[in-house]
Amino acid sequence: xxxxxxxxxxxxxxxxxxxxxxxSATGAxxxxxxxxxxxxxxxxxxxxxxxxGAINRIxxxxxxxxxxxxxxxxxxxxxxxxxxxxxxxxxxxxxxxxSNIHFHCGWFSSARLINPKLxxxxxxxxxxxxxxxxxxxxxxxxxxxxxxxxxxxxxxSVTCN
Numbered sequence: 001x002x003x004x005x006x007x008x009x010x011x012x013x014x015x016x017x018x019x020x021x022x023x024s025a026t027g028a029x030x031x032x033x034x035x036x037x038x039x040x041x042x043x044x045x046x047x048x049x050x051x052x053g054a055i056n057r058i059x060x061x062x063x064x065x066x067x068x069x070x071x072x073x074x075x076x077x078x079x080x081x082x083x084x085x086x087x088x089x090x091x092x093x094x095x096x097x098x099s100n101i102h103f104h105c106g107w108f109s110s111a112r113l114i115n116p117k118l119x120x121x122x123x124x125x126x127x128x129x130x131x132x133x134x135x136x137x138x139x140x141x142x143x144x145x146x147x148x149x150x151x152x153x154x155x156x157s158v159t160c161n
Contacts, residue, residue, distance in 0.1 A: 062160040066092040067101055067135075069153050074144055081111050081146045086119075086153065088129055089140035097136045100159040101129035106152070110145035118143045126156070134161055 068091050074083035090098050105127035114120070117131040118141055130141060145151075 062092050062094070062096040062098055062158065064155040064158055066090060066096070066098060067155045067158060069103070069155065071150060071153060073150075077111065077146050079111075081148065082150075083112060083144050083146045084150050085142060085144050087140055087142040088135070090135040090137055092137045095137040097134040097161045098158045099130075099134040099161055100132050100157070101135065101155065102157045103127040103129060104152070104154045104156045108145075108151050108153075110147055112144060112146035114143050114145055119145075127153070 068089045070087040070089070072085055074085045076082050088101070090096075092098065104125050105121060106125055108121045108127055119127060119129055121127045129135070135141065
């Protein structure tokens with residue numbers, strides 16, 4: 001199985017934040033807390049509206065990082081052209097669905113036909129995933145392409161639903 005550094009770092013960051021929130025709420029870090037907050041979690045703001053930032057609680061919005069692209073080699077075609085398997089997953093932890101997923105993809109092409117509803121190049125360095133339709137939280141899709149080299153596929157933009 002292929003793992004991306006972003007996905008592993010995101011899970012690790014979430015685990016650390018969850019642990020710190022749990023320890024802080026229960027007083028395990030040695031900080032005194034009021035009786036109002038001793039039995040529950042406290043949501044912390046990442047940016048303050050008073051300082052010109054938008055309110056962004058941890059996990060309430062999605063981003064490009066919620067789409068994970070895993071790519072690895074497959075079995076070559078009978079002609080000897082290498083193939084590559086691609087898996088696109090929505091790892092949004094808050095249950096968000098994500099649509100209009102676009103990838104950086106250069107001059108993507110394939111010697112093996114790919115269902116254009118799954119993945120297609122629109123123009124140079126702009127490929128559309130899932131025909132623009134939403135990919136639900138925890139959902140993934142996969143496809144294979146054949147080319148003499150792998151393309152560096154990465155998320156360029158998404159729409160959070």
